[in-house]
Amino acid sequence: MWIFYAPFVTYWWWNSLKSNSLFYFCKVNPGIKFGGFTEYSKFDILKQISPEFVPKTDFISNKTDFKNLWEFPFVVKPDIGERGVNVEVIHSVNDWINYPSQENLIIQEFIDFPFEFGVFYAKMPNENSGEILSITGKEFLQLESDGILTLRNFIAENTRAFFRKDYLLKKFENELDIVHPKGTKILLEPVGNHNRGTMFYDASDLISEKLTQKINEISEGIDRFYYGRFDVKAKSIEDLKNGKFIILEINGANSEATHIYDPKYSLIQAYKEARRHLDIQFQIARNQPKNYSDKEFIQIILKRIF
Structure with a gap:
């Protein structure tokens, strides 16, 4: 991931000069510590949301x-x-x-719903409503048996399982050499994250007026929140489009536009989309008040690196 963003170092420096702030992105959500870039409480954000939308x-x-x-x-x-x-x-x-x-x-x-999405939202502070910039769909790592392949072989051969091989071999140690009936589905990873074998795809075609309206309503209740990604689950595609979903968590300034990892995207397309999201982050953050310490932020980043 960090290799992908290396070309944006010059972009970051240029934005820092224009905003007179090295860490301008920490100003994008003044109601969240460091704007939700690091060291912020996700529980504190969830507490501000109506119980009907959170587990x-x-x-x-x-x-x-x-x-x-x-x-x-x-x-x-x-x-x-x-x-x-x-x-x-x-x-x-x-x-x-x-x-x-x-x-x-x-x-x-x-929440045992079959569909999980990352809904990326942004709102200019001086505007009454925001917009959904993109939606990422998530396809979890699972085996659909062909009646021949064992789970052990699937884990060994599937590139999406590469970083979780040892974990999966231990987790399913009693089932590794069983050949399941054809069509049997076994969910290997219930957590929708790239490093857990989840495949991301661009689901931005699901953006709808009702979904945007509901995300706007929820965002209004979160203290000075203008930019970030809602990780949600829904019972169906139609439910999501109609604004019926459950929020697992909300990410702030560190949110990544994960739909760029859709296998259909070329590298140029991915860079264009990442740049579009980061441009909006800069526009929101540049005139926001600063409510954090540069020294504290640097100390935290250095601690994480070393």
């Missing part, structure tokens, strides 16, 4: 505080996190015991 969600400061486990399955993830790191669906007490993170966790009801 049952709780925050625990320490794993040991969660003594009365919810009904399985449920989701656990870091409150401050990104790119699907340590996001897990907990199916048993043993899963919970083995979950690695210990502090500042979000516990969330598992």
